[in-house]
Amino acid sequence: MTRIHVYAGDCTTTYHGGDGPRRERGRVVVVHKPDGTLLVHDAEGYQPVAWLTRANAVHRETDGEGGFGLVAVKDGERLRVESRADADHASYGATAAGTEVGDCPDCAGLLVRARGAVSCLDCSGEYGLPRDAATLDSTCDCGLPRMAVERGARFELCVDRDCERLDAAVRERFDREWSCPDCDGDLRVLRERTLFLGCENHPDCETTFALPDREVVGICECGLPRVRSDDSTDADESASGAEPAYPADARCLDPDCTETPETV
Structure with missing residues (x-):
C-alpha cells in the first residue's frame, strides 16, 4: 500500500x-x-x-x-x-477514495470506483474501466461488480477483463456485421489502443471508422449503421403515422455521409 x-x-x-x-x-x-x-x-x-x-x-x-x-x-x-x-x-x-461498489472477493475489503478504476481498499486488487463504463448493482459469478458499456449495443460485463472481455463481446456481436463502403470487404472489429472498425482488405483498402459508443438504431442508405446521438429521445413520426426505425437525429457512422436514412 x-x-x-x-x-x-x-x-x-x-x-x-x-x-x-x-x-x-x-x-x-x-x-x-x-x-x-x-x-x-x-x-x-x-x-x-x-x-x-x-x-x-x-x-x-x-x-x-x-x-x-x-x-x-x-x-x-x-x-x-x-x-x-x-x-x-x-x-x-493511503488509497484512492471513491464510490462504494461492492466487496472484494479476494479479501472481503471494500471496493470503490475512483479515477477510472475499481480498487480494493485493503489489498492490491485494481480493475481498470473503460472511460464511459457504468458500474452496476449486479455481481459477476467471480464476486466482482459488473459494468455496462455501450459500443453499438449495451454490453454488461465483469469489471475484470480477465473474466469477461469487452473486445470479445463486441467482436461476437459486430465483427463482419457491415460491408466496407469502398470495396467488397467486410468491416472487422479491431484494436489499436482503442476498438475500431477496419476493412478486412487492409492494406489495399484503408477504410476505418470509430466504433460507435452509442446504440446502433438503423441502417443508412450507404449501408453503414446509424447511431443514436447523445441527446436522442424521441423518434420522428412518418407521414402515415407509422413508427420509424430510428430516432430523427440518429447519425450515420460515416460523418461525411450525405445519404438519407433507410426507412422500414
Missing part, C-alpha cells in the same frame, strides 16, 4: 517558478502524496499556501536533530520546505 507522509512544524517555504522566487515562513502542515504532490497548509482556509503537483522528483533530507528538508522539482519549478527546529513526522497508508 502506498503511503502519505505528513510533516508539521515551524518551516520556511521557498518556491522558484515563472514569477520568480517566493519565500514564506510559518507553523504549517506539509503533505507529501505518493504521486509526488507536495502541499503546504497553514491555519487558514482549504487552499495550500504553496504547492507543487505531481513533481518529477521529491527529495527528503534530515538533519539528525528532528528537522527535515523537502525539495520537489518539476520542469522549471522548484519547491523547498525546510523546518527551523524539531518537527513532527508521520506516515499513513
Whole structure:
C-alpha cells in the first residue's frame, strides 16, 4: 500500500517558478502524496499556501536533530520546505477514495470506483474501466461488480477483463456485421489502443471508422449503421403515422455521409 507522509512544524517555504522566487515562513502542515504532490497548509482556509503537483522528483533530507528538508522539482519549478527546529513526522497508508461498489472477493475489503478504476481498499486488487463504463448493482459469478458499456449495443460485463472481455463481446456481436463502403470487404472489429472498425482488405483498402459508443438504431442508405446521438429521445413520426426505425437525429457512422436514412 502506498503511503502519505505528513510533516508539521515551524518551516520556511521557498518556491522558484515563472514569477520568480517566493519565500514564506510559518507553523504549517506539509503533505507529501505518493504521486509526488507536495502541499503546504497553514491555519487558514482549504487552499495550500504553496504547492507543487505531481513533481518529477521529491527529495527528503534530515538533519539528525528532528528537522527535515523537502525539495520537489518539476520542469522549471522548484519547491523547498525546510523546518527551523524539531518537527513532527508521520506516515499513513493511503488509497484512492471513491464510490462504494461492492466487496472484494479476494479479501472481503471494500471496493470503490475512483479515477477510472475499481480498487480494493485493503489489498492490491485494481480493475481498470473503460472511460464511459457504468458500474452496476449486479455481481459477476467471480464476486466482482459488473459494468455496462455501450459500443453499438449495451454490453454488461465483469469489471475484470480477465473474466469477461469487452473486445470479445463486441467482436461476437459486430465483427463482419457491415460491408466496407469502398470495396467488397467486410468491416472487422479491431484494436489499436482503442476498438475500431477496419476493412478486412487492409492494406489495399484503408477504410476505418470509430466504433460507435452509442446504440446502433438503423441502417443508412450507404449501408453503414446509424447511431443514436447523445441527446436522442424521441423518434420522428412518418407521414402515415407509422413508427420509424430510428430516432430523427440518429447519425450515420460515416460523418461525411450525405445519404438519407433507410426507412422500414
